Amino acid sequence: MNYVKTLGAALLASVAFVSAAAACEVTLRSSDTHPEGYPTVVAVQKMGEMLEERTGGKLCIEVFHSAQLGQEKDTIEQTQFGVIDMNRVSLGPFNNIIEETQVPSLPFIFRSTDHMHRVMDGPVGQQILDAFSDHDLVGLAFYDGGSRSFYNSQRPIRSIEDLAGMKFRVMQSDIFVDMVSALGANATPMPYGEVYSSIQTGVIDGAENNWPSYDSSGHFEVAQYYTLNQHLIVPEVLVMSKTSFDKLSAEEQDIVRQAARDSVPVMRDLWQEREKVSEQRVRDAGVEIITDIDKTPFIEAMVPVYQKYVTSPKLQQMVADIQATE
Template sequence: MFKLVIPTLLASTALVSAANACETTLRSSDTHPDGYPTVVAVERMGEMLEERSEGRLCIEVFHSAQLGEEKDTIEQTQFGVIDMNRVSLGPFNNIIEETQVPSLPYIFRSVEHMHKVMDGPVGQQILDAFGDHDLVGLAFYDGGSRSFYNSEKPITSMADMEGMKFRVMQSDMFVDMVSALGANATPMPYGEVYSGIQTGVIDGAENNWPSYDSSGHFEVAKYYTMDEHLIVPEVLVMSRTAFDGLSAEDQELVRQAAKDSVPVMRELWAAREAESEAKVREAGVEIVTDIDKTPFIEAMVPVYEKYVTSPVLQQMVQDIQATE
């Protein structure tokens, strides 16, 4: 009995001591699991912050949706219940107009183009927009590029997509995107995609390398076309209440540590993508890389006309397209 209890007490005491070592411990939420690139990046940010603040500031990361799903944690962060939050941009689309633009299909020509945009004036404009919603935008992380995959044939042009059925997320914009490409969009829960492809209910779906791998979809959909129609970044935000509770010096330390965590996250994400790509290639997946995206991009004109309606969004789209 004592042999079991004593180590447990010692471990608990160590955790409490570690948490109490800092004057202020910021609670940060993430829906991704332990070890995921975004989780590790915020943990690294916490290490930088603790060192640079000489122990005044620490970050405790609650991964695996321990504090709730993204919609709930956004509200908790706005109310100051949660100090920091790593969230996909999608849930912000109906809250902050500017976040809709990076969610548009083919808005970015490549991952490198996305990095250039989000690291520049447009990215800062989007981060600043969080200020009107009781949040402080700190940094953008990668969420990967999404491409189409299917069980029928290699897709090398829009003509190949004609009449095919693709699963999409529950999003009007994504349904309209697939329709504009000549295919049929089928919104369905992520967990039903594998059997849907296997039984022929759908021909394929779309996602990034790690998800295509971890879901096992590559086992039933062995054609992957790197059209990169969506390259949507993720965002790290802080509660305005928590941020305002810090001194000006510590606020600057938080902002800088967040920026310095970005290259850490990108390196981890690139490694994870490469690992997944290597795995599916080894499994015999046929991957189409030589594809002319121009017709795909031109097909998005009616989608942009429907969703890019305000002068602010229209200007942002122009600024992104002008970024070399």
């Protein structure tokens, strides 16, 4: 039923393409759950400008931000079916679909954002992008998703013991559920758009996310304790429907791939600026920021999560390659 509803929303939203399509021969429909002005939204819009220029006005992109076409799980299905042409999604919702995406979604797998960039810009990143082709999708590029940390409405979290019994929203990924469980808390998978009201009404105690999302979602208004434990640095991915991609000529496909790659530094610059602005906004709102935390017990608690998910030689090699990346 949810898919039918979101499919209908996507079809209704396509009416908005009439004027855009008049300017370009092909207007690619791109989805994003984040709001207008968010770094991922702007980066795809910039990619669209590159496409329009490099194809002489033949290809354009129209970005439907703010989950206009549905939440991430539903838009992934729509993109696989070709209803949506492009999609910016966190790797988390892909974890149960594409096993290679599980590795960069593991807690504490990256030492820093710079380390994540070097990994995802290299052979490991390409290996993950290539894996999308078996699922009716074309992996184009990786964007930043920032460092994710816990926030809640109940109390400051300074240790694993403080997490005991608390209910946290996580992305719809088994890895994230098991991560929270390993820390002694209760994981509640739910769409991003339902988090604010769920915290507000006490359905959950909190969630985990990065500075810009914590800010732009307004979650800091209802969950005023933010612990910078930085358990995840999960990249976001820009994908295209294989159905839509295959309709393009080989030359146009190359242009799309290159424009996606060229949008990455644009996104990263915007992300760094946005993180600073969001952090200041949250601090000015009086949120209690907890930084006096020993990450070692958190990292040690993740051993069973790695044992559960890093089982095949392929994934074990990926983890080793990431750890060996300087």
